[in-house]
Amino acid sequence: MIGEMDVDSVVDYFRGKSILITGSTGFLGKVLVEKILRVQPDVKKIFLLIRASNVESAKFRIQNEVIGREIFQVLKEEHGVGFHNFVEEKICPLVGDIMHEDFGLDTAKLREVSKDIDIIVNVAATTKFSERYDVAFNVNVLGVKHVCAFTKKCIKLKMLLHVSTGVIGEQEGLIAEKAFFMGETLRVGTHLDIESELNLIKETRRELRDAGSTEKDERKVMEKLGLKRARNFGWPNTYVFTKAMGEMMMGLLRGDFPVVIIRPSIITSTLKEPLPGWMEGIRCWNSKLNS
Template sequence: MPAAAASNDDDDHGLGILEFFHGKNIFITGATGLLGKALIEKLLRSTSVGKIYVLIKAEDKEAAVDRLRKEIVDSELFECVREKLGNNYNYQEFVKEKLIPVVGNVCDPNLGMDLNSSRAIMKDVDVIIESAASTTLNDRYDFLLDINVNAPQRLMRFAKTCKNLKLFVHMSTAYVNGRKEGLILEKPLIMGENGRKVEIDDDDEMSSSSSSSSSLCCSFSRVDLADEISLAMKSLSCQGASHHQDYDVTKNLKRLGLERANNFGWYNAYHMTKAMGEMVLNEIREEIPLLIIRPTVIESSYKQPFPGWIQGNRMFDPVIISYGKGQLPAYLADPKSTWISNINDLSKHTRDAILLSNEMGDAIDDEKMLRKLQSKAKAKVAYAEQLCKMYEFIGFIKG
């Protein structure tokens, strides 16, 4: 089956990305999340990648296959891949060959995989991409420690058993740097380093090296990963093992995470545990090539595979929703700023799209498909108009 990819219009060729991924077998965690799903789509569409082993949390193999189909294969994100392959049959055969669902959980021993799956990945995989994480800023401290600190450690230990591994990719966040200010270099975090702001005199700033800066940062209280995990487990056990899901237990563990983060110089427990995850990977990786990617924020797609794709409520969306629900009474902003100059223009463009699809009706043989497309387009227009009315009511855009 030919690759859907290696398109000439991509700009990745000059960096050697296409050559690197040619024929490579990938093992990816967090594949059903926003970033993991977009990454799989990009690999299938733009590279001649080999097999992609997808770790999926499920009861059994059948459930994993079903979840892979519903959340990845049938996702609208993969429309461009379908189009490149010509028809749905070719697409289904292509993804069946490329995507290998693996039952597992990054929070379980041996990543929750059975022995056969584990051995197959050890033998075949060239690249491991860790995208699984909890991105809730102030989730329970024990949960965040497990998935953002313990899980990367489990995955790195598994990586050491892979015979042909060429790269381990860890998705992190720029906010692992905590309250540090000024020029922040993309360098590994030192084990125990905290996120406090480092005060350096102007005369010393130019002469101090990056190593001395790290030493200054670590001159404050150091983060001990074992102590933090022990503290969270102790807090949990003190509240009763039979009440792990109680509201009070959850509230106390969230408060504990925020207190520990603030104590060491991070804004929240998510940033702190992601920093700790980086530290443990650097500490135990030995000869494993490690690439850490630190995005600031991740929003909707800009151009590829098409503009505007997003999964879930991201970044500013919760602000709009919270205001609409009455949970956020006000938001500080420049009243003179304009996000969208004219709602009518937006509505006009979407209506024009429907008219265009009507005019193209004769060119579409499948009448049922045409009605489906038109219905979907009208639903999107109605949704867009509702959003515009809400934005106008809030005062973010002009009517």
């Protein structure tokens, strides 16, 4: 249990700091944004990396997919008529995507934000268990590579926090938390080569295009390939397999600053704050139902 003094120190840590959050339009991301704004209104700035065509489109997504949700009702009541000014002051949309180098930011914007960011929280992920292998790999593996590269350009960065749900697979019993080393798997006698997996994806897509496959056929093949590769190395589905590879990538490319990997076994609804029982989306963890 976290003591009251520990909670206070965590809350105080965010005072006056600028935070970059990826994946803020997802369930966990918006819970984090709301929590920070509610418990530490003296946070300097929260940059939200948003996939959009321009800043206005990004602001529209934030309004509709983040602060416009019911979970922000308590904050709205606390600030009253000043809520929108408060949000405008604290939240800064950043048009970009972790699937691109430097998140796709132009040189001027990259230089501007890299001077200000103290903390990066990487929540972005594709969480569909049987996602296309190429899509899951791009977001959950290469996305981590791009995040790590970006951190090294943030001159005042103090911490990188990475969320990695369920990467230990379907093991039973008491399992000690330890980092995944590059190439490590959950199946004895196998070795994982991330570069080879990327080449397999590229080659499979090339073969499909040469054969004139439809988009529907390509999607089915890539979904089956992801599940096949995951189970070959001991993971139950493409999601947790690619998240595990993302952890390996982070271990290889991390900088000299503190890196924290949070591994919730599964994420469900809020317990009591700011609203009891609030959640978005439903996931079934039974791998047999996602095969």
